[in-house]
Amino acid sequence: MIEHVPxxxxxxxxxxGAVPLxxxxxxxxxxxxxxxxxxxxxxxxxxxxxxxxxTDGTVTYVxxxxxAPYGIELVVDGLSAAVVLLVSLVALGLLAYARxxxxxxxxxxxxxxxxxxxxxGMTVTGDAFNLYVFLEITGLAAYGLxxxxxxxxxxxxxxxxxxxxxxxASLYLLGVGYALxxxxxxxxxxxxxxxxxxxxxxxxxxxxxxLMIGGLVVKVALFPLHTWQPDAYDNAPDTVSALISAxxxxxxxYALARVMFSVFTVDFLTAVPAARWALVGLASVxxxxxxxxxxxxxxxxxxxxxxSVSQFGLVVAGFAIATPTAVVGATxxxxxxxxxxxxxxxxxxIIERDTGxxxxxxxxxxxxRSSIGAGxxxxxxxxxxxxPPAVGFVGKWYIVVGxxxxxxxxxxxxxLASTLLTLAYFSRLVERLYFAEPTIxxxxxxxxxxxxxxxxxxxxxxxVAAVLAVAxxxxxxxxxxxxxxxxxxxxxx
Amino acid sequence: xxxxxxxxxxxTHYNYYAVVxxxxxxxxxxVESPNLVKKVIGMNIFQTGIFLFFxxxxxxxxxxxxxxxxxxxPYVSPLPHVLILTAIVVGVSLTxxxxxxxxxxxxxxxxLDEDTLKQLYYD
Numbered sequence: 001m002i003e004h005v006p007x008x009x010x011x012x013x014x015x016x017g018a019v020p021l022x023x024x025x026x027x028x029x030x031x032x033x034x035x036x037x038x039x040x041x042x043x044x045x046x047x048x049x050x051x052x053x054x055t056d057g058t059v060t061y062v063x064x065x066x067x068a069p070y071g072i073e074l075v076v077d078g079l080s081a082a083v084v085l086l087v088s089l090v091a092l093g094l095l096a097y098a099r100x101x102x103x104x105x106x107x108x109x110x111x112x113x114x115x116x117x118x119x120x121g122m123t124v125t126g127d128a129f130n131l132y133v134f135l136e137i138t139g140l141a142a143y144g145l146x147x148x149x150x151x152x153x154x155x156x157x158x159x160x161x162x163x164x165x166x167x168x169a170s171l172y173l174l175g176v177g178y179a180l181x182x183x184x185x186x187x188x189x190x191x192x193x194x195x196x197x198x199x200x201x202x203x204x205x206x207x208x209x210x211l212m213i214g215g216l217v218v219k220v221a222l223f224p225l226h227t228w229q230p231d232a233y234d235n236a237p238d239t240v241s242a243l244i245s246a247x248x249x250x251x252x253x254y255a256l257a258r259v260m261f262s263v264f265t266v267d268f269l270t271a272v273p274a275a276r277w278a279l280v281g282l283a284s285v286x287x288x289x290x291x292x293x294x295x296x297x298x299x300x301x302x303x304x305x306x307x308s309v310s311q312f313g314l315v316v317a318g319f320a321i322a323t324p325t326a327v328v329g330a331t332x333x334x335x336x337x338x339x340x341x342x343x344x345x346x347x348x349x350i351i352e353r354d355t356g357x358x359x360x361x362x363x364x365x366x367x368x369r370s371s372i373g374a375g376x377x378x379x380x381x382x383x384x385x386x387x388p389p390a391v392g393f394v395g396k397w398y399i400v401v402g403x404x405x406x407x408x409x410x411x412x413x414x415x416l417a418s419t420l421l422t423l424a425y426f427s428r429l430v431e432r433l434y435f436a437e438p439t440i441x442x443x444x445x446x447x448x449x450x451x452x453x454x455x456x457x458x459x460x461x462x463x464v465a466a467v468l469a470v471a472x473x474x475x476x477x478x479x480x481x482x483x484x485x486x487x488x489x490x491x492x493x
Numbered sequence: 494x495x496x497x498x499x500x501x502x503x504x505t506h507y508n509y510y511a512v513v514x515x516x517x518x519x520x521x522x523x524v525e526s527p528n529l530v531k532k533v534i535g536m537n538i539f540q541t542g543i544f545l546f547f548x549x550x551x552x553x554x555x556x557x558x559x560x561x562x563x564x565x566x567p568y569v570s571p572l573p574h575v576l577i578l579t580a581i582v583v584g585v586s587l588t589x590x591x592x593x594x595x596x597x598x599x600x601x602x603x604x605l606d607e608d609t610l611k612q613l614y615y616d
């Protein structure tokens with residue numbers, strides 16, 4: 001049975017995603033229970049798979065009996081098991097938030113499950129073209145979800161996201177074409193062997209790398225290619241902002257690491273130093289520019305979106321440094337960031353419902369009116385800055401140690417400076433929440449996207465995220481061991 | 494001094510020129526056209542350029558369709574064709590979603606012009 005789990009992780013949510021549409025004939029409120037049941041099964045499968053990977057190592061699945069490299073293969077190693085577990089648990093957790101907060105239409109829950117399908121597929125696939133298809137499934141679901149808000153501005157943001165996202169995915173597809181022209185294969189493991197045989201300095205191979213990574217960088221939203229992200233996060237309903245900020249860029253960054261380490265391998269980065277410098281440079285610019293833009297924002301959700309640009313710069317820098325320590329750090333920060341950023345977006349939703357505040361100045365003195373929301377926000381913000389017991393600290397620490405090992409002193413300086421900048425934009429919010437005079441005085445707070453008051457489920461999501469942001473540190477040794485078991489073949493120590 | 498082989502390459506690989514031209518036209522429309530529907534058409538042209546690139550990869554001069562038959566000579570690679578069938582389906586879905594969003598934008602703001610929309614959007 002366990003050998004079928006990688007395929008079931010994709011099959012279960014896509015089948016479940018069709019059910020709410022059919023159920024619309026019977027009931028308008030069938031979406032949430034169906035999604036909850038489907039994601040509960042998905043989470044059970046993901047936990048089982050991750051436990052198997054930790055004890056027995058990589059699980060592979062041959063689709064339709066066509067053996068790789070001719071057929072499509074699903075591969076789950078330590079890295080993908082951790083990401084698929086994250087996708088499953090965050091999606092299930094945010095359903096508790098969506099119960100009261102989210103759009104309630106059945107079609108919304110269909111898209112929600114479709115997004116989980118795409119994200120799971122991107123994580124478990126071992127085939128470069130399959131990754132493109134799942135990338136587009138994720139994209140389609142994400143565009144629809146962003147547009148599901150009541151405001152028409154959500155549609156404008158979604159269209160912008162769609163156009164930029166499509167160009168990114170198309171560039172990736174073009175890169176797959178170059179890799180196919182060079183080697184005649186699409187299987188990632190097979191590509192790794194054959195690209196080495198073709199020669200890493202071949203123009204075809206270098207172009208394939210540039211296009212594939214360039215396309216994924218658009219999806220990750222690094223600095224000059226991030227413009228879709230603030231609009232999308234700002235205009236989407238709160239549930240969707242939390243879900244997309246936690247998962248979509250995260251899994252795209254995972255795909256970037258997968259292409260870099262499983263397809264092109266570290267030998268390519270060594271053979272073509274320009275590729276590594278370009279990525280490290282882009283990531284460093286992104287770290288600084290994202291933070292600076294975040295400081296200058298007035299809307300809290302836009303600030304969080306720019307903060308993502310900066311944090312993903314950190315993750316990509318960790319992957320591009322490509323020492324085992326830095327890669328472990330990048331993975332820890334990738335997973336930790338998903339929990340922290342998802343929790344922060346959920347907390348802004350609660351604070352807005354409780355008090356009507358959505359701008360930085362409006363947050364002044366709101367800790368009294370939204371105590372749990374503000375408390376969760378403060379804990380998550382400090383975790384994101386990297387205050388020691390939190391997981392945000394561990395990830396950054398490993399990346400910095402990795403950069404020191406690699407002798408990349410300019411990157412170390414950028415990483416440390418980014419921590420100060422992160423402190424700058426989060427501390428002013430925390431300071432205002434607790435120590436400033438309120439600027440909003442009306443008794444009846446404005447209520448956004450259709451929800452009424454804050455439900456216990458919504459508060460629970462923020463509290464759980466805040467606890468996890470600290471408690472996940474305890475899981476880092478297990479993750480590190482699993483990754484080190486998985487990574488030596490990828491990293492060639 | 495130009496190598497005669499390079500000249501030969503330039504003269505014969507006209508299908509790649511078509512690919513580059515389509516990619517260029519598509520991207521230009523995507524960036525420059527203020528009309529949202531034309532942007533979507535540009536997106537389609539850009540994707541068509543990529544489809545043509547894959548199909549060009551599969552082509553072999555004088556080869557047969559990929560049907561197994563006694564005594565048949567070389568045949569074209571079926572793999573890129575299959576990939577492109579999938580990619581076309583993806584492209585159609587994207588176009589449908591984009592047009593649905595455009596309908597929503599038009600019914601709300603009454604314009605398809607990006608510049609006008611920006612003014613309305615940031616008010």
